[in-house]
Amino acid sequence: MPSIALYDTTLRDGAQREGVHLTVEDKLRIALRLDTLGVHYIEGGFPASNPRDSVFFEQAARLELKSATLVAFGMTARKQTLPSKDVGLQALAACSAPVVSLAGKAWGIQVERVLETTPAENLRMIFDSIAFLCAAGKRLFFDAEHYFDAYQADSSYALKVLEAAIDAGAEAVVLCDTNGGALPHQVAAITRETLEALKARNSASAQVTVGIHCHNDSGCAVANTLEAVRVGATQVQGTINGYGERAGNADLLIILANLELKLGQELVGAERLRLLTPTANFVAETFTIAPDPYHPYSGSNAFAHKGGIHVSAALRSKGSYEHVSPEQVGNFSHIVVSELAGKAALEAKARELGIALPKEPKKLQELLDTVKERESQGYSYEVADASLALLLKAESGEPASCFKLESFRVLAEKREDGRVMSEATIKVLVDGERHVATGEGNGPVNALDAALRLAIGRFYPQVANLELTDYKVRVLDESGGTDAVTRTVIETTDGTTSWGTVGVSENIIEASWDALVDSITYGLLKTT
Ligand SMILES: [Zn+2]
Structure with missing residues (x-):
């Protein structure tokens, strides 16, 4: 067992970030990525607070997690309510997660003003709620809210709260x-004093995990976490990229990298640590937030060498320009990307996708150049494996298309009753035969999707099994100097697996069409 456990709350605290809306599918995919990274606990949400989180836990029960244990979050019973009669605790007891993190008040001011109860009643609520969930077979973690403020106001009460939970x-x-x-x-100081007080109390308190x-309101969330670990805390909580309400949470990936690479702790091991950058980018894309290029460890500029340093000098003495080697966290330095890391990364990706790349170095270099060129145009393959697979197949001479577009036209109409409808007409060639079809929808993408399905449905009846489950749009303003381009990402499922595709254009409808064509083509090629 690792001595320090990683506890991720991206799906609960992270999703509190303003403007973020995660679907159940998004949450399930993030959970799988966190598991692959080697996170020990994944807090999936607050089953009593919203129906989407309840559905998440129902579906998450079927995920085959390798390293992670699912955790449900909740609050102590409401005052004057028996735990067995409290709907929140009932939902936690019934939920599929084996571990519950239960939050309770540790600060007198909060007990009086928020709970409007007495300090003694608060201790009883904490004790009874935890005892109830333990009796229901759950493992329990207790979140002492506002602990540091509470301890400064009244350390003996703050400790009593922990003791009631233990x-x-x-x-x-x-x-x-x-x-x-x-x-x-x-x-x-407070973490150290708390650990000492618990050790001196009794054996249950001495053995409890702290x-x-x-949260990052003072800009110290990562530093605070590392300090707590340095004095003896052994569970670190945080979110991917530090997402969270207000100024965000402690950034779990930065904490992980610092613990592994600077403080000699093994949490996930060297091999999985290389998934750090892809995980950061995947979660950013799923949150529809542009990854921060200047983010420590995972940012695209985190290991970019400043102009003026001669490339060969930097290559000769990389260590003196980089605090860790970027490969250790799955990132790369800009100076080597085109010669070394890029090729290796592409070959690894192609292996993962089951595509044989050309052997000749010249051909491989051309392919790499094509991928890089597309990335510089705004294509991002982090969540669009299917588009990358089609590109690699096409460039390697494998079949990568099912139809050829002659033209499409999209109309938008605002009607007298206030509804806005779109109509799309498309002309495609399938096996040399021309098909024209018209489809309607509540938006241009819907209408194009409907028209495309009609046009190719006779040749490919299996298109009916493909369902678009998500559609995300982002305007990329980082293209610097040129006009803003739009990136669309579409998620598609055939009921058993799902895949992502990407389209980029200055025109949103063309970007959507690109992603749509890849999504349908990938699905059809899977079955033919
Ligand atoms: Zn929090």
């Missing part, structure tokens, strides 16, 4: 900097 059966107590205002020296959960 006495009721919690196997971990998590010190939460809920307001995110603490500074590293405060977190270090976790740390920081």
Whole structure:
């Protein structure tokens, strides 16, 4: 067992970020990526608070997770309510997650003003709620909200709160900097004193896992977490890319990299640490947030060498320009991308997709150049494996298309009743035969999808099994100097697997068409 456990709350705290809307499918895909990365606990959501999280836990029960344990989040019973009668606790007891993280108040001011109850009643609520869930067969983590403020206001009450949780059966107590205002020296001192007090109390308290959960309001969430670990905390909580409400949460990937590469802790191991950058980018794309190029470890510029340093000098002495080797976290430095890392990465990706790339170095280099050229135009293959697979197949001479577009036309009409409808007409060639079809939809993409299905449906009846499950649009303004381009990403399923495709154009409808054609073509090629 690793000595420090990684606890991810991207799907709950991270999803609190303003403007973010995750579907159940999004959450399931992120959970799988976190599991592949080697995260130990994945907090999936708050089953009592919203129906989408309940559905997530129903479906997540069928995920075959290799390293991670699913955790459900909830609150202590409402005052004057028996735990067995509390709907929130009932939902937690019934949910598929084996672990529950239960949040409770540790700060007197909150007990009085928010819960409107007495300190003694709060301790009883914590004890009874945890005992109820333990009796229901759950493993329990207790989140002590506002712990650092609470400890500074009244350390003996803050400790009593932890003790109530431990006495009721919690196997971990998590010190939460809920307001995110603490500074590293405060977190270090309070965490150390807390650990000492628990060790001195009894054997259950001495053995309890102490976790740390920081928000970034003072800009110190990662530093605070590392300080807590340095004095003995053994569970670190955070979110991918630090997503979260207000200024965000502690960035779990930065914490992971620092613990593995700087502090000699093994949490996921060297091999899986290389998934750090792809995981950061995948989650960014799924959140529909542009990855920050200047983000530590995972940013595309995190290891970019400043102009002026001669490339060969930088290559000769890479270590002196880089705090860690970018390959360790799955990133690369700009100077080597075109010669070394890019080719290796592409070959690895092609192997993963089951595509044999040309052997001749010249052909391979051309293919790499094509991929890079497309990436510079705005194509992002992080969540669009299917588009990359089609591109690699086409460039390697394998079949990569099912029909040829002659033309399409899309009309949008606002009607008297206020409805806006789109109509698309497309002309395609299938096996040399020309087909024309018209489709309607509530938007241009819907209408194009409907028309395309009609046009090719006679040749490819299996197109009826393909369903578009998600459609995301982002305007890329980072193209620098040129007109803004639009990137669309479409997610498609055939009921058993799903795949992502990408389209890029200055015109949103053309970008959507690109992604749509890849989505349908990939699905059809899978079955033929
Ligand atoms: Zn939080």
